[in-house]
Amino acid sequence: MRRSSMETAAAILAAARERFAADGYDKATIRAIAADARIDPAMVMRYFGNKEKLFAAAAEFDLELPELAPDQAGDGLVRHFLRKWEANEGLQVLLRTGVTNEAAAERMRTVLGGQVIPLVTRLTGDPQRAPFRASLIASQLLGLALSRYILQFPPMVTASEEELVVWLGPTIQRYLTD
Known part of the structure; x- marks a missing residue:
């Protein structure tokens, strides 16, 4: 059964996301991703050019930041x-890959910077300091994610959402209002 161009690209991206999640950036191969998508490796290259560009496309995330009262x-x-x-x-x-791979780190900076800075600018009305404020916010949120999901520190893993909001919310709020 033949796939349309859009279906092929979607299959490659789905396979890449799964493979990068399972193996990490460095161990994931174009050949393995192609096998997962049930296509020839040359097709992956045709659609995405190289592993870095494929990763960038697979790691494109809309954070779907909500409208928040200041x-x-x-x-x-x-x-x-x-x-x-x-x-x-x-x-x-x-996050895991961004610590050791520059392409992944750049992807993380692009995703967070491109979406969090505009939100901070809207909330604060301070476009000059918004990048710095957003960086402080990212440091807290990425630290939370690293300790809870990657390093899995027991107190962080077992903490409830509400506990974490109570502890970290005021710190994030301070970065927005001070």
């Missing part, structure tokens, strides 16, 4: 990111 944004961001990390293993892969 006075409740800290709690809202912590809650939202916890739910995103729980629902999307690809974000965990991006």
Whole structure:
């Protein structure tokens, strides 16, 4: 059965996400991704050019940042990111891989910077300091994700969403309002 061009690209991306999640960036191969997608490896290269570009496409995430009231944004961001990390293993892969791979780190900077900075600018009305504020917020949220989902520190893994919101929400709020 022949697939359309869009279906082929979608199959490659789905296989790449799964393979990057299972093996990490360095161990995942174009050949393995192609086998998972049931296509020739040359087709992967035709659609995406190289492994780095395939990873960038596979690691493209819409964080779907919610509309937040400025006075409740800290709690809202912590809650939202916890739910995103729980629902999307690809974000965990991006974090894990971003620590050791420059392409993945750049992808993470692009995703977070491109989506969090505009939100911070809207919430604060401070476009000058928004990148710095967003970086502080990212440091907390990425630290949370690293300790809870990657390193799996027992207290972080067992903490409830509400506990984490109570502890981290005020810190994020301070980055937005101070």
